[in-house]
Amino acid sequence: MSGGEYVAAAYGVVFVFLLVYVAIIAAKLVRLQRDTAELLELARRRE
């Protein structure tokens, strides 16, 4: 591998880590949205 390829690999790893992190946060948001919808349904049924 050349020096440039090592530089690309180092920055690429950081970029991929960030993407994975964003994907995990997005998955958690979807779960929170589902929980909120369930609670809203529960609250409406109690009214």
Next chain:
Amino acid sequence: MSSAFAPIRSLPGLAAVAAGLMGGALLLSFFIAPEDADQGISQRIFYIHVPIALTAYFCFGLGAWKALLLLWRGDERYDLESYVAIHQGTIFGSLTLITGAIWAKASWGVWWTWDSNQLVLFLTLFLFYCAYFMLRFSLPEGPRRSRSSAVYALFGVALIPVSFLAIRLAEDFIHPTTFTRDGPQMTGTMFTAFCVSWAAVTLLAYVLYRVELVGKRLHTDLRELREALE
């Protein structure tokens, strides 16, 4: 009930500043800073590797500070803040080890060397905080878990200055010293690129810390709401 909404207000602005700084850092690191005469293009890994390593230290330090506040004031909200900071520290610690290994391969021809005290001490610090999660999740949720985790997090903070000063303490010639008493051993443009990169990575870590904290508090709020409704 803890509120997840109070810290959200400033988050979009902070995230935008972090993104702008990151763009500026990449521009400076790749197009403005001159190529290093000794290492060539592979030296540009310095602008991402060192800020990430410093940010990992910062996150571990923040986790220990929040742990101290928990033990001192007894406020349970510091437990979650300490946990999230240490979680961020292990993420940035992993990135430090990976980018460091790539730079080592490019510069020294090996992915890792046990001869460098700096590397071994950083790995020790990283593994110490990885074990924090094993301790935390082996205990049932409650005050005992919070306090045990806080004490453990505080012990680890002693490793940070040792790891940081390892190069100077051991006169390690494999891992060179860039910042000496005479100032940074680099040109003004290189130093500017480094400072902008450091600011960008630190702010990014802080934004991720706040996002994760908001998510976890929201989850707790919803759980309490469910218990109240059922």
